[in-house]
Amino acid sequence: MAGPDVSTLGEFEHVVLLAILRLGDEAYAVAVRDEILERTGRDVSRGSIYITLDRLETKGYLRSHLADPTPERGGRAKRYYTLRPRAVEALKESRRALVALWRGLESVLA
């Protein structure tokens, strides 16, 4: 599995990566879930968010760090996620492939 490969990026992984990209420095699990809900209307389970974040990190698309504990969270740290370059490449590749496939179909599916 060398290099960015669209086939390794599942649809939901795709959605999660875009949400993290949109959130910038504020991407932690709750915010990711809210962003997906707000943008797509999809109410996804918390479990699938954690699983996907975990999986993307293992695959080397994400890096995470624990922020300093805050009192409003009972002194617990948030785990923030940011995209590794590999993820940006994968997203670009995926977009390119989709756009190529879409071309000429606008009139059919409009």
Next chain:
Amino acid sequence: MSARLPRGVEALLRRLLPGDLVEPIAGDLLEEYLDARARRGAPRAHVWVWWQAIRLAATLRWDRAAHGRPLPPIGDDLRATGSVWDSIRQDVIFGARMLRRQPGFTAVALVALSLGIGASTAMFSIVDAALWRPLPFPRADRIMSLAEQRPREGRWFGPIAPADFFDWRRDNRSFSALAAYMSQPISRPVSYNLTGTGEPERVRALQASPAFLGVLGISPVVGRDFRPEEEIFGRHRVVLLADSLWRRRFGADPSIVGRAISFDGAPYEVIGLLPARFWWPSAPEVIVPLALEDSDRALRSAHFLDAIGRLRDGVSEQQARDDLRAVGVRLAAAFPAENARHAPNFRSLRDALVGDVRPALLILLGAVAFVMLIACANVATLLLARAAGRQRELSVRRALGATRGRVVQQMLTESVAIALAGGAAGLLLAAWCLAVFRAIVPAQLAGLPGIAGVGLDGRALAAALALSTASGLIFGVLPALAASDRRLGSSLAEETRGASGGARAHRLRSTFVVAELALSLVLLAGAALLILSFRNLMNVSPGFQPRRILTAQVTLPWSRYPDHTRTMAFFDALYERLGAAPRVERVAATTSLPFDGADSRLNFEIEHRTLDSPTPVRVHPRLVSPGYFSTMGIPVVRGRGFTEHDDASSVQVAIVNEAAARRYWPGDDPIGQRISIGAPDRWLQIVGIVGDTRHEGLDADTDPAAYLPQRQPFTSLGAGFERSMAIVVRTDADVAAMAATIRGAVAGVDALLPIGMVRPMTDLIDESVASRRLDFMLVSAFALVAVVLTAAGLYGVMAYVVVQRTREIGVRMALGATRAKVLALMFRQAGALTAVGVALGVVGALLLTRSMTSLLFGVSAADPIVLVLVSSLLTLVAVAAVAIPSSRATRIDPLVALRD
């Protein structure tokens, strides 16, 4: 507001989530939990966060397991928990393998447990439905069943006289509503002739005060309830249909409401439909207002109503009791002749419905609990035997570092697994038992709440699960402790030597067997007492010849038979037609058939005499047709029976039974004397004395009765008493074949008249003893299972002893012991166990069978012969169980025993 997750959620996450995920996920959840708490309140947030935590833990663990990906290290807590789960999983797998390898042990244990759990679950379902589940009415605990008590007759909950009911209703201040209904035995509900659409048929009817549904807290689903004025005679022709009749007869057509249907030839307007879930013991298909004519409303000496009432909010039972007692005292003062010895009484509707069935049900539940205990003891002895065989395996485990707790855990896991498997099989057995029970449920039980549809439900499943788990722990824990209690190494050595090791485990097994013997003896004694009672009961003569008699119920409608003349014209034609039919020997009729449950009682007077009796002077008045005594086979002891000439134009006559003659004319001749029944100054001349018949049951005493000719109008019980008769036909052929003859004869006289309740007289008697039969059959079945399990347990112990003492016996035989001596040795050991078990059982039986007194008939709970018999029987079974292993002991070859 504390910034903390609810207690438990945190622990759950720590326990189940991978260690590196706990911090951020707990933080995220807390953030959302606080938000939810602020927006939706603490309780909902609480539920929400628990649900999320469980979902998260499950999803993440599942994902981890499914992918087996290398993930960050798991916290120590989780590792520890994981190992407990893993070890249980290992134990289950290992235990299953052991069980498969010992199919004999597994089969015996499973059969014992499934019998115990199955019987217990089935019995629990029945008792739960009848005694413990709330009745299907809103706030059912506030509904009381009212009755009239007559302490001097020992009668605490008798039917109520109409005038008394109306006075109670007017004067009490404790009930928000009172409703009366016609008192009727469940075995013989009041029924109406429904004609008009399709075949004429009899439908079960309940005549109840307009407030009836209101007291129960139920409203019609379509249409309206009765109005108060609809209990006035003449305005009462309205009817509520039950769901079943509405669907069956009227095709579930809602437009039936508002239309008229024909009951007993009179039009009744359908005003509403009852809910499908409506339940009442007599399962009425229609409810009509209880509308009494003015003369009947004023009756104070004829008791034929039952009543229910709903306690007002805030009124306690005691307040209601005081209130009603005061009402009763006023009535007794105002009407001393009728009410001096009467008073209102009430109990909860549940108690009234369950009545005297409660002790029988509880005794059956107790008996089944005994079977369960025996099954547990049985499996425990099996487990002990098995543990003895596994001593080496367990010792190796201990030697390899397993703690005692770990070994106990393994043994318990296995026993609980066996119990759960037994429980699953038991559930199947219970479902089957309940299906059989629903099919054969005796009439006395059919009216209990929830019995008609009794089956396995959530409560029964929960009970079976709890029972299985608890029994697995109970019968597993002692063997597990015994098996694990070995000093390291000792049993490794012991086992190789093959000496009679495991003395403690053996003692434990002996204890279990003694317990089984004792419990079995109690069950056997109970079963024997019930069997004897039933035999005694069946030997009681009913006082007539029930064989080859077929009975049928005929009720003439008011509309077409408004007077005595027309009524008698019908019956005369019917008697003539039936009498001429082939294979009919005799035909007659009565208002009150023995064992039918229907009867009335009235005060009576003897001319020129004041009866000075401690109990009220009452007889059962029964109208009969001329041939009644000869048809039934009731002997006319003195005087004469009735003839066709005892009619409206002749002298009014009566015939009393021997019980009445004995009680009211001791040493005197009643024949020729005059009595009046329920109606002062209407004198009837006694012309004969007939033999006593059992009426309410073979176990019930015969009360004084007065037979009156059907042809002479009798109005003390309301007009038209003679219109509802039970026809009795004696045949020389098969009774079942006579049903068509009766139907044909009735149709030949009046084609619109349906007949109901066509039953052989012997069926009526059988039904009257059906619940006793069920009691003794169930307890006998339980006792049989108990004895078989006990025999198996005893056999197991002795077989084990033989194996353990092989070497010793070999030595003895080598030194010249004879086979007889070896046998004696074995039997001494078994005999000691049996003697202790039987002795304890006899004590237990003496203590426990006393609770059965109400179910016994003609035998004392402490009957010495019964105890001797069952003790001998159990001893015989014990000898048989010991014989096989003992004979094996005598065949031991000393050479082989010493060499091995």
